[in-house]
Amino acid sequence: MASSEPVSRKDRVPTGRRLSAESRERQIVEGAIAYFAEVGLDGHTRELARRLGITQPLLFRYFPTKAALIERIYAEVYLKRWDAGWEATVRDGSVPCLERFRRFEIDYQRRIDDYAWLRIFVSAGLKGFDLPSRYLxxxxxxxxxxxLEAMRAESDLPSPRAQPLAAxxxxxxxxxxxxxVYVGLRSRVYGIEGTADRDTVRAAMLxxxxxxxxxxxxxxxxAASFSGPAAAL
Amino acid sequence: MASSEPVSRKDRVPTGRRLSAESRERQIVEGAIAYFAEVGLDGHTRELARRLGITQPLLFRYFPTKAALIERIYAEVYLKRWDAGWEATVRDGSVPCLERFRRFEIDYQRRIDDYAWLRIFVSAGLKGFDLPSRYLxxxxxxxxxxxLEAMRAESDLPSPRAQPLAAxxxxxxxxxxxxxVYVGLRSRVYGIEGTADRDTVRAAMLxxxxxxxxxxxxxxxxAASFSGPAAAL
DNA sequence: CCTTCTATTGAGCGAACGATCAATAAGGGC
DNA sequence: GCCCTTATTGATCGTTCGCTCAATAGAAGG
Structure with a gap:
């Protein structure tokens, strides 16, 4: 994979020793995302360190515990990758509401159909962390x-203030x-590689x-208005 | 939970000692399904034994390794719960094909919307086992x-022999x-408890x-016939 | 060149892992 | 009531886990 040309000591990729604190931390976070996505959150700190080419105690210089490292992964992968533009898209009154929904989903699915995103999300759910439920x-x-509020308005239905949104x-x-989402899960979690491009498949579904x-x-x-606003079932 | 009445030694539930080999094995399998579904396949044999009220070495009398026990779980939960009636349902020529699809999904989803079924299925996928891909x-x-063959026939389209099924x-x-499936995943994996009955939700989706x-x-x-039978994309 | 700072390492701790094996005790047949 | 079978246990092995800490070494400033 790597070229066999000799690399001068100055410009070689500093994967080995004596990185600045911030770039080492970044390297650890990126490596941890890739590693824990692959093997699950029960992955081992020694193996993670081995893949990074560093020793295991160094991990604990940057993160006090393994749990703190995983907490950082959550912040990095989910909170940081939330796109404020999504909320603007679905509120854009100049676009029909179904088109807003389409645009949101196309963009959102492209973002989350990612090896680390989907697998860590599911792993966190299995481990009982509240990240998935909070995110959803x-x-x-x-x-x-x-x-839904926009769909109500476009269909001349009562606003959510007059009649609360039903389950x-x-x-x-x-x-x-x-x-x-299931299109991505089949690929990223179940390991089923379809022949078709998943973006195209999702566009067809929409x-x-x-x-x-x-x-x-x-x-x-x-139907919901018959049974009253409180009874959503 | 259990009644406080004194129970005679004869008819008390034999959870403790000296079970017959087959009922002990069954108890271990059932307990292992519940335990590994809850904590993931990285669960520990000591904790499983503790929950069963037996010692850990006894597990290894019935299953040579932890991997063998998990293999048994796969057989028990997935292969054994496959319903041959599903294949009959979708081939029942006396029923319109969309109704066959509906009947299959209603029955199938009711079967798999199960704590152990969904969680172990996803865990196995994350661990890279081929069970999910083989099952799907x-x-x-x-x-x-x-x-799809029945849908082709009902729409007077070429049979799959004349034009292979496209991706x-x-x-x-x-x-x-x-x-x-996602309805069950949100509940069983992500821990989101909706207000509505999931069977009803799925019926409405259908x-x-x-x-x-x-x-x-x-x-x-x-569209597929234009690009030829081989090019499914 | 020497000192200072700190990123990094090697050695190792206590605990818990999967798995083994000889010793034990509960139940059935006589 | 005794014996034989075997389900079950207690003790333990070697390994690996998350984590700690004193010692080391590489870069920067004088």
Whole structure:
């Protein structure tokens, strides 16, 4: 893989010894993301250090415990990669609401269809950490709630203030969302390599699901209004 | 939880000592399924034994290694719970093909929306075992392939022998399938407890997705036939 | 060149891991 | 009631885990 040309001591990639504190920390974080994504959060600090070409005690100079390193991974992969533009997209009144939904999903799925993102997300869920539920709670409140409000308005339905959003309305969006996420899961978690480009597959799924969405949404809202705003079931 | 009445030595549940070999083995398998589903496949044999109320070496009397015990779990949870009736359902010519799909998914999802089933399935995928890909390969070949063949026939389209099934056609079914699976994943893996009954949610998703499926399928097959049977992309 | 600072290492601690084996005790057949 | 079978245990092996700490070595400033 690496070239066999002799490399001067000055410009060689400083993977070995005596890095600055900040670039060593960055290297550890990046390496930890790749490593724990591959083997799971039960991966071992010694093996991580070996892959980084450093000794294991050095990890504990930069992170007091293994748990702190994993906490840093969460911040790095999920909180840091949340795109504030998503919230702007779904609130853009100059675009039809179904098109906002499409644009959000295309962009969001491209971001999360990533080896480390999906695998660490699932690993965290299995280990009982609240990261996945908190993250999906953000999607629900910051993305889907404004979208449903816009869909209500576009269909001349009562605003969420007059009639609170029902659980079934969220499920409508989570259904399409889940179909798109599942495409990435099959590849990144289950190791199934399809022949088709996953972006294209997801675009086709949206083409199939979006046209009927507003009509379905109107039926759901009508059904929910019968049983009253509180009874979402 | 348990009643406080005194229990005669004869009919008390024999959880403690001196079980018959087969009932002890069964108890270990059941306990291992529950334990590894909860903590992941990196769970420890000592903790499993503690929960079963037995000593750790006894586990190794019934299973030579921890890996063998996990292999047994795979057989018990996935191969044994595969329902041959599913293959009959999707081949039942007396029922419209979309109704066959609905019946299969309702029954299948009810079976797999199970704490142990979903969590061990995902854990196995993360650990790189080929169980998930093999299992989904069975769904693809034994369920979806016959369904697509029936959908072709019902739409007067060429049979798979004349024009092989395209990857996009499978993605159509996996899309709806994934939306339904995701409902269980959010609960069982991410720990999100929705207010609504998940069976009802999935039924509503099928109601929304199935009516347009045959028309979409015809478009996909027409598009695939242009690029020739071999080029599925 | 020498000193200072600190990134990095080697050795090692206590605990817990998967797995082994001889000793033990519970139950069935006579 | 005794014996034989075998399910079950207690003790323990070698390894590896997360983590600690004193010693080392590489770069920067004078």
């Amino acid at each position: 709670g953000m999607v629900r409140e910051r993305i889907f709630a404004p979208l 079934d309305e969220f499920e409508l969006l989570f259904g399409i969302h889940g179909a798109l 083409d199939a699901a979006l046209p009927g969405l507003l009509a379905t949404h109107r039926r759901v809202v009508a | 390969g069975m769904v693809r070949e034994r369920i979806f392939a016959p369904l 996009d056609e499978f993605e159509l079914l996996f899309g709806i399938h994934g939306a339904l 109601d929304a997705a199935l009516p347009g499926l045959l028309a979409t399928h015809r478009r996909v097959v027409a």
